[in-house]
Amino acid sequence: MKIRILGGCLRMFSWGAVLLLTGSVLVLLGYLLVKGVPSLGRELIFGQVDVLDAVLLRKRVFDGLFPAIAGTLSVVLLSVGLAIPVGVCAGIYMSEFATVLQQRVFGLMFDILAGIPSIVIGLFGFSGAIFIHKYVSNDFRPCMAVSVVALAFLVLPYITRTTQASLQGLSIQIRQAALALGATRVQNIFYVLLPQSFSGILSGIILAIGRCAEDTAVIMLTGVVATAGIPGSLLGSYEALPFYIYYISSQYTDSAELMSGYGAAIILLGVCAILFLLAFIIKRQLAGPAGPEPGRFYV
Amino acid sequence: MYNPIKIRVENLTFSYHKTPIFENVSLDFEAQTITAITGPSGRGKSTFLSILNRLWESQPVARMQGKVWIYLDGQWIDIYSRTLSKPDLRRKVGMVFQTPNPLPMSIYKNMAFPLKLTGMADKALVEAKITRALEQAFLWDEVKDRLNDSALGLSGGQQQRLCIARALVSQPEILLLDEPTSSLDTGAASVIEDLLVSLKERCTLIVVSHYLEQVSRIADTALKLKAREFRQV
Numbered sequence: 085m086k087i088r089i090l091g092g093c094l095r096m097f098s099w100g101a102v103l104l105l106t107g108s109v110l111v112l113l114g115y116l117l118v119k120g121v122p123s124l125g126r127e128l129i130f131g132q133v134d135v136l137d138a139v140l141l142r143k144r145v146f147d148g149l150f151p152a153i154a155g156t157l158s159v160v161l162l163s164v165g166l167a168i169p170v171g172v173c174a175g176i177y178m179s180e181f182a183t184v185l186q187q188r189v190f191g192l193m194f195d196i197l198a199g200i201p202s203i204v205i206g207l208f209g210f211s212g213a214i215f216i217h218k219y220v221s222n223d224f225r226p227c228m229a230v231s232v233v234a235l236a237f238l239v240l241p242y243i244t245r246t247t248q249a250s251l252q253g254l255s256i257q258i259r260q261a262a263l264a265l266g267a268t269r270v271q272n273i274f275y276v277l278l279p280q281s282f283s284g285i286l287s288g289i290i291l292a293i294g295r296c297a298e299d300t301a302v303i304m305l306t307g308v309v310a311t312a313g314i315p316g317s318l319l320g321s322y323e324a325l326p327f328y329i330y331y332i333s334s335q336y337t338d339s340a341e342l343m344s345g346y347g348a349a350i351i352l353l354g355v356c357a358i359l360f361l362l363a364f365i366i367k368r369q370l371a372g373p374a375g376p377e378p379g380r381f382y383v
Numbered sequence: 384m385y386n387p388i389k390i391r392v393e394n395l396t397f398s399y400h401k402t403p404i405f406e407n408v409s410l411d412f413e414a415q416t417i418t419a420i421t422g423p424s425g426r427g428k429s430t431f432l433s434i435l436n437r438l439w440e441s442q443p444v445a446r447m448q449g450k451v452w453i454y455l456d457g458q459w460i461d462i463y464s465r466t467l468s469k470p471d472l473r474r475k476v477g478m479v480f481q482t483p484n485p486l487p488m489s490i491y492k493n494m495a496f497p498l499k500l501t502g503m504a505d506k507a508l509v510e511a512k513i514t515r516a517l518e519q520a521f522l523w524d525e526v527k528d529r530l531n532d533s534a535l536g537l538s539g540g541q542q543q544r545l546c547i548a549r550a551l552v553s554q555p556e557i558l559l560l561d562e563p564t565s566s567l568d569t570g571a572a573s574v575i576e577d578l579l580v581s582l583k584e585r586c587t588l589i590v591v592s593h594y595l596e597q598v599s600r601i602a603d604t605a606l607k608l609k610a611r612e613f614r615q616v
Contacts, residue, residue, distance in 0.1 A: 183443070257480060257482050258484065259441075260438060260441075260480065261484040261486060262486070262496070262500075263438060264438060264478040264550075265473065265500065265549065266471070266473045266474035266497060266500055268470050268500075271470075
């Protein structure tokens, strides 16, 4: 009887938790859409400039979100592009080559890195930029390159840990299949283990994309500004959507400006959705041939 | 009449997590015969197979002492010699597992995989070797029209024969089989048994099996693993 009551309570609580989560997402999206959709339009993104002129960089957009969208996309793609090879290689090392002691020590380090607040990583990026400015080149200042490196550090633990977990999650049958056929350890990793764990690794990359796209604290200290135009160089300042949202919500002078902040939030969600969709398409394209899971029998 | 010795195990002692599995075991295996190993579960039958192709070495908590010699290419080779490459050894000493483990790729790519590992690029030669291995494994007629289909779509018995064919494509001199029929129905198991008997002409086979009837049907020699020792039955 007691167990039945406990089971019922657990089921109700679990159901309530799922409902709360789903409801929160729907309320958040609904609120954003109600507030932001009226401000969405060509003008919000391109201002008074013709779309073609803006896209072909013939005219600079001063009063639209186009430079911030371009800045966000650039920073996200460059950061994740920098973090993927390092993170995946570190994950491979942790899973395939590290001793148990190394796994514990390095794992703790990665977990600490994952737990560092983004503002602290931004501060390190800023300090690095000051150091280079002082000792290497007077022309150097916080810029997109600093943001990219700082954001890459921010997301490295996600990619490393998901790569490690995906590789370690593979069954012993899959691990030994290629080795027993005469594969070297490296051949086994590249021909079998990595393709098999690709789906899990991509989940980490998707997580990293989201983290890079939304983070404001890091970029605020390392190179983002309110007005910079389309990013022309890694050593220049740039605009970004999360910073625009933060800036507008704290500095707005009228309700129309605030509404444009909501519009920017919807666009940021849209940019993330497009990047997630791309990652999902890649995942589908590179996935192995369809078929039942290995190890189940259909005699 | 005795066949020449193919594998010699000398004073083998093996422990896992400091628990002894084998103590001072010495054994000979004759060439071109089927040796069956039986015994209760968890006593180290599969581990013994993995000692013969060094696959146990991925387990950092295991320790081994003793020698294992294999007669390959006209000479005795200490398979734990530092100069011997493990991939080369495993191409000569193939292994098939209890659970069929086709890679999640097409039947053709599964078969071509061992050849790809050696860098073989001659397509005609690759195809010839694949065809021959699939014929040897009694699978060619069933898959010849769907080589590009996923190997995971085959039945359990077919998957196991594919794994045997995949091991055969490297032309191993020894084939280790770890309970190859334990997860199959009697029909599929019977096909595998016939296949193993037919392979005896070109390979030395060591089969771990729980089924005494199967052992009596296919094995030339049967060994029972009990109390960290092998006894002939």
